Amino acid sequence: MIPNLWTPYGLRSSPFFQDPLDPNEGALHPISLFVGRKTDATRLTTRIGSNEGSRATVEGQAGLGKTTFIQFVKSRATESSQYLSHTRHIRVTSGMTQEAFGIELVKTVLSTLTSNLPERKLRRRAAIRAAQKLVEENEKRSWSAGVSAFGVGASLGTAKSSDRPTFPPTQFFEVLSGLVACARKEGVTGMLIHADNMENLFESDLDLAQHLFRDVRDYLLIPGLHYLFAATTGFQAEVLSRFPQVLSIFPDPLVLSPLSPNEVVELLHKRYRHLQIPGSKIVPPVTDDAVHTLFGNYHGDLRGMLTALGDACEELLSSSNTKPMTLDRIQPALSPSYRDRLMQTTTPSMFSHLETIAGSGLKEFRQTDLTEVLKLTPGRINQLFQDLIPARAIRLVETRGRSKIFSLTGYARIAFGVEEPGSTPS
Ligand SMILES: Nc1ncnc2c1ncn2[C@@H]1O[C@H](COP(=O)(O)OP(=O)(O)O)[C@@H](O)[C@H]1O
Numbered sequence: 125m126i127p128n129l130w131t132p133y134g135l136r137s138s139p140f141f142q143d144p145l146d147p148n149e150g151a152l153h154p155i156s157l158f159v160g161r162k163t164d165a166t167r168l169t170t171r172i173g174s175n176e177g178s179r180a181t182v183e184g185q186a187g188l189g190k191t192t193f194i195q196f197v198k199s200r201a202t203e204s205s206q207y208l209s210h211t212r213h214i215r216v217t218s219g220m221t222q223e224a225f226g227i228e229l230v231k232t233v234l235s236t237l238t239s240n241l242p243e244r245k246l247r248r249r250a251a252i253r254a255a256q257k258l259v260e261e262n263e264k265r266s267w268s269a270g271v272s273a274f275g276v277g278a279s280l281g282t283a284k285s286s287d288r289p290t291f292p293p294t295q296f297f298e299v300l301s302g303l304v305a306c307a308r309k310e311g312v313t314g315m316l317i318h319a320d321n322m323e324n325l326f327e328s329d330l331d332l333a334q335h336l337f338r339d340v341r342d343y344l345l346i347p348g349l350h351y352l353f354a355a356t357t358g359f360q361a362e363v364l365s366r367f368p369q370v371l372s373i374f375p376d377p378l379v380l381s382p383l384s385p386n387e388v389v390e391l392l393h394k395r396y397r398h399l400q401i402p403g404s405k406i407v408p409p410v411t412d413d414a415v416h417t418l419f420g421n422y423h424g425d426l427r428g429m430l431t432a433l434g435d436a437c438e439e440l441l442s443s444s445n446t447k448p449m450t451l452d453r454i455q456p457a458l459s460p461s462y463r464d465r466l467m468q469t470t471t472p473s474m475f476s477h478l479e480t481i482a483g484s485g486l487k488e489f490r491q492t493d494l495t496e497v498l499k500l501t502p503g504r505i506n507q508l509f510q511d512l513i514p515a516r517a518i519r520l521v522e523t524r525g526r527s528k529i530f531s532l533t534g535y536a537r538i539a540f541g542v543e544e545p546g547s548t549p550s
């Protein structure tokens with residue numbers, strides 16, 4: 125038998141899970157565990173309620189809580205049956221074409237309808253059949269293009285869109301409008317459409333991403349559809365501002381700020397209570413002080429911090445020792461493996477420069493702040509930063525005017541034993 129590590133803590137399973145919260149009833153990690161961000165949520169629901177159709181971009185750094193926030197807004201907006209949503213969101217991939225976006229959109233609207241309205245009401249609707257036909261047709265086409273281009277056994281969706289005939293954009297528009305009309309007949313005012321990780325679109329090809337939005341603009345304006353786009357910070361400025369006709373249909377992005385340390389402590393206590401084994405006493409697996417400091421080191425990256433706590437549990441917790449973890453145990457327990465991992469994802473010279481940055485005591489830095497410290501030319505430092513960001517060692521904190529401010533990530537801080545000064549509550 126595999127012993128459950130969490131039983132002695134009075135918990136059913138790990139409170140440090142990293143997946144977004146789920147608005148579905150009976151979900152393992154339900155949206156009721158949500159904390160904070162009420163003003164932002166009200167702003168969005170008000171916008172949705174006061175327009176026939178709407179578009180919003182929700183921005184913030186990775187791990188901050190964008191997906192979960194949109195799930196929360198969806199669950200709030202759909203408390204009344206006038207608005208519908210679905211946990212399914214548009215899966216955004218790099219190099220996505222107008223057609224691929226259109227298909228994802230049709231599938232999402234279709235699931236939103238079929239999961240919320242009784243089947244008998246939808247069965248005979250021509251619009252539903254037209255949408256289902258479009259999806260099936262697309263699958264057949266990708267399949268046959270996949271077979272002819274790559275031989276039998278090629279998996280669905282590997283074919284490039286250029287290998288097969290395409291659907292005219294007007295067809296998507298008609299199918300989508302038909303689906304919305306169908307919802308209207310059932311008394312639905314609007315549907316919330318969530319597209320996640322929009323940054324995937326432009327990481328490889330900015331130009332293509334900018335054109336995609338120009339090409340799908342008509343679908344974004346269909347009354348009755350309310351779009352919620354999640355992306356890392358800078359998406360709107362980089363992608364949507366290329367074409368004025370695109371930018372003009374988007375209000376300013378909603379840039380989420382990090383939760384406060386107290387909200388993060390509350391978040392964990394909510395998780396403990398949710399996971400509590402009935403009749404058992406909860407032993408918090410980590411002290412609130414450690415959470416405060418660790419969260420400060422992670423600068424709002426909740427997922428990063430939860431991952432670190434999950435990793436620390438494996439090192440420090442056992443069924444026989446139920447003492448809550450403190451920072452002075454977490455840090456040394458994780459440091460060697462985080463250092464090893466960083467060493468594997470960097471070259472020896474990158475790693476040694478990183479070590480120098482960590483030892484410099486600079487909390488935040490511009491590239492120019494490091495010319496002295498690293499004894500490198502500005503060009504070499506620029507290159508170094510471009511390599512250290514994907515290695516998750518440093519991150520862009522903000523752009524002030526023309527200068528970019530960076531800092532070490534929480535992960536690198538743990539690796540090098542750097543603690544955020546002043547983040548420990550007194
Ligand atoms: N406001 C919140 N309340 C409770 N938990 C949250 C909140 N925001 C994020 N989380 C949790 O933090 C983790 C990261 O959130 P996620 O929405 O996936 O971030 P992002 O989409 O920005 O990368 C998830 O485990 C999620 O459940």
Ligand SMILES: [Mg+2]
Nearest residue numbers: 190191320321
């Ligand atoms: Mg996300």
